[in-house]
Amino acid sequence: MFTGCQKDIKTGDNTSDKRVKLTFCMSQTGWGGEAVDPELMKEVEKYIEEKTNTDLEIIAPPQSSYNDRLNVMLTTGEIPDIFVVRKAMDNLQVIASRGYTIPMDNLIENVPEITSLVDPEYLDYLRVNGSLHAVPMYVPLSKILWIRKDYMDKYELNLSEIPTTEEFYNEMKKLSGKGIIPFTFPKFLDNLPFFFNPFGAYYGIGIDENGKYYDGFNTPEAREALLYVAKLYQEKILDQEFLTNENATIREKLISGKAASAIDYFNRYIYFVNESGKVNESTDFIPIYELKGPNGHGGNLNEAIQDVICISSKTKYPEKAMEVIKFYFYSQEGVKLRCLGVEDKHYTIEDGFIKPTEKAKNSGYKYDIYQFMFYYPQISDFEFRWDEKTESLLPSQLKFAQEANKHLGPKYLVPGGKSELYDKNISTYKKKIDEISSKIILGTVTVDEGYKEYEEFWRSIKGDKMLEELNN
Incomplete structure (x- = not known):
């Protein structure tokens, strides 16, 4: 107070x-x-x-x-x-x-x-x-890759916590044709920066080394990144249904063993271990914090x-x-x-362990330790115990969360009110780069065709004038 x-x-x-x-x-x-x-x-x-x-x-x-x-x-x-x-x-x-x-x-x-x-x-x-x-x-939110250890062992995947883009492709290719989705991904293409960062590309309006705003999507590096993701898709490493996947869908695929890996938040370790056990697909999960590109660029998906x-x-x-x-x-x-929630309303403490009330369970209630990792301040003493498995996994989850924060990719802020064109066009711009990206990844257009369409769009929104306004 x-x-x-x-x-x-x-x-x-x-x-x-x-x-x-x-x-x-x-x-x-x-x-x-x-x-x-x-x-x-x-x-x-x-x-x-x-x-x-x-x-x-x-x-x-x-x-x-x-x-x-x-x-x-x-x-x-x-x-x-x-x-x-x-x-x-x-x-x-x-x-x-x-x-x-x-x-x-x-x-x-x-x-x-x-x-x-x-x-x-x-x-x-x-x-x-x-x-x-x-x-x-x-706290700063970031996403990393989580991969099932049982599949890593079974198929002898040689992946470190920071593999190169080439290593990721070569090792995940071993899973193609095995009845497993090597890597599942959601329909939300604002997750693509995980694969743009290794190539030194930026998915949107970025800021260059001179402090100037530029169109990060229309660069040779962005084209290279899209070609890499398209290759993952063509080689059936990337989930063939990614454009219809909700976040809940990719989590279910990873938990159930339908997929070997997925992109998700840094705090999901305990969740994945516990949930895979509930469907008789128990395994450990290994973090991949970022991929390193040909020129040493990298960084995870920084949602800031x-x-x-x-x-x-x-x-x-x-x-x-x-x-x-x-x-x-x-x-x-x-x-x-x-x-x-409130003790004795949402939950009770029985023999030192937390238990949800029946009313809470019937109302969408969740009481997960990993939710606490999203918030300020960090809490170490809950005055009760979680279930035994969660308690045993907590040290690893804390380590993974701390490490993920060391691998943040770039994230730039474009201020509102600086460019009327930007304020007017930002929503359309984001939709268009998602649309062009999906076409290139799916192979419905070539990179050159996709960028020809994009450049026409850029002219239609007076993109050069928009950057000029931002840089004034």
Whole structure:
């Protein structure tokens, strides 16, 4: 909790001890172990209220329609006091430049729970015109490759934790024709940077060594990367159904042994080991942190910041809003509440082990140790034990998580409000590079044909003018 007596930025009212009403918008699965039962969500709400001396109105749209609901609230002026922005690297700049958020620099000055945990360079992603307009919900997110050890042993795959692109191709080729998908991949092509990074390519608008914005997709290095992925597909190393795979699909394929490897988050080790055991396909899983390309480039899939928390430009109580954010996202008690819910409501402790309640189990509840690795702060003492297998796997998972952070690939931020053409065209641009990439990988067009189509598109959106505006 904040100490002392704070004055509200706008009203001058003392708000430290004053009970105020705040609206708080986050997706339906954000309230206590992802349980969506309204009564259980209410228990989380009540807990936050008691800890922060607030009356909360929770707005919890389903995750699938969250962005649409938030956009309606923003454009109609009914901006929640606290709200989460998803895909923040793309969306925050636009939302802030339209005046929906307030700068938070002064608010976090006296919140060491945030400033001591979050790398200042990480906060720079969330600056708009030099001011901080959000704080991150998660630690830096990255994806690596996970490969089944049973298949590595059976087929004598000689892969280190950092193989070259050539080694990856040669070793995974051993699995072709064996009734196994060597490598499964989701339909979301924003995962392609894992294969662009080894070739020194950037999947989008990047920043060169001189600090200038450039079209990273239209470079010789990007073409080389796409040819490599197309080769994986043509040689049936890459999942032939990748364009229809949801994230849940690739996880099921890896867990069940239908696939030998998959791309996924750094915190998935315990999940994969436990879930493979549940379907009688038990094995260990080995991380591949990055691939090294012909010229020594590399880096894993760096998603940097996905979800962030903002404070409304219309709030009357910005410091109270920050107090709620600090508790729910940056205190150990709050993180436990977010990930586990309320004891005796969402879960009980029996003989020292955590057990979900029947009501929680019937409401989509999850209580996984690996979820905690996404959040600030890191927690070492839960005051209970997970199941025995999870406890035995935890040291390895912690090691993998720490190592993954040493292999982050490049991630660049393009500020909103700097180029009208960029703000107008960014969504179309991202769709087009996904479309061209998929055509080249599938072999429905050659690289030259794909880039001819792309160059026509670039001219249609006045791409050169867009870069000129960005570089002014």
